[in-house]
Amino acid sequence: xxxxxxxxxxxxxxxxxxxxxxxxxxxxxxxxxxxxxxxxxxxxxxxxxxxxxxxxxxxxxxxxxxxxxxxxxxxxxxxxxxxxxxxxxxxxxxxxxxxxxxxxxxxxxxxxxxxxxxxxxxxxxxxxxxxxxxxxxxxxxxxxxxxxxxxxxxxxxxxxxxxxxxxxxxxxxxxxxx
Numbered sequence: 001x002x003x004x005x006x007x008x009x010x011x012x013x014x015x016x017x018x019x020x021x022x023x024x025x026x027x028x029x030x031x032x033x034x035x036x037x038x039x040x041x042x043x044x045x046x047x048x049x050x051x052x053x054x055x056x057x058x059x060x061x062x063x064x065x066x067x068x069x070x071x072x073x074x075x076x077x078x079x080x081x082x083x084x085x086x087x088x089x090x091x092x093x094x095x096x097x098x099x100x101x102x103x104x105x106x107x108x109x110x111x112x113x114x115x116x117x118x119x120x121x122x123x124x125x126x127x128x129x130x131x132x133x134x135x136x137x138x139x140x141x142x143x144x145x146x147x148x149x150x151x152x153x154x155x156x157x158x159x160x161x162x163x164x165x166x167x168x169x170x171x172x173x174x175x176x177x178x
Contacts, residue, residue: 002032002040027050030055034059051071060081067082070086072098072127079102079113089127094174098120101116101117101120122168122171126164126168129164134154135161143177
């Protein structure tokens with residue numbers, strides 16, 4: 001992985017690493033991330049989506065790379081150990097709500113951040129009842145933002161999840177269309 005990123009860096013554009021073993025089949029260790037950050041000038045950040053707070057903690061303890069949560073539900077915990085924000089799924093439909101969470105974190109208002117996190121938590125989980133991006137695309141279609149078009153091998157959201165997802169959206173103030 002180190003050699004791969006070093007080669008990509010030759011292009012001369014900033015690189016944000018993407019650490020999501022569930023999607024990529026490979027987990028970047030904290031040691032590898034730190035080595036890349038310290039030795040490859042173009043490495044500027046990481047989307048940390050291992051689901052393990054220990055990984056973000058270990059990275060933050062060793063270098064000052066920009067750490068962005070790759071899991072909406074871990075934004076607050078990751079920011080508590082040095083993360084700077086999130087590359088969010090839920091922000092596709094509730095950008096103001098995610099902004100409110102991040103603003104509270106950035107201002108140090110942990111009570112407000114915790115409150116926002118807990119209010120959004122059911123939706124954070126609801127966006128992953130099936131493989132991303134299936135649920136968020138279904139949610140955006142329910143809200144009339146997009147047409148629910150997916151390329152294979154992605155398929156539409158299972159019927160058993162449609163009503164619960166619509167209920168979560170409505171509880172969050174999203175007007176759901178049939």
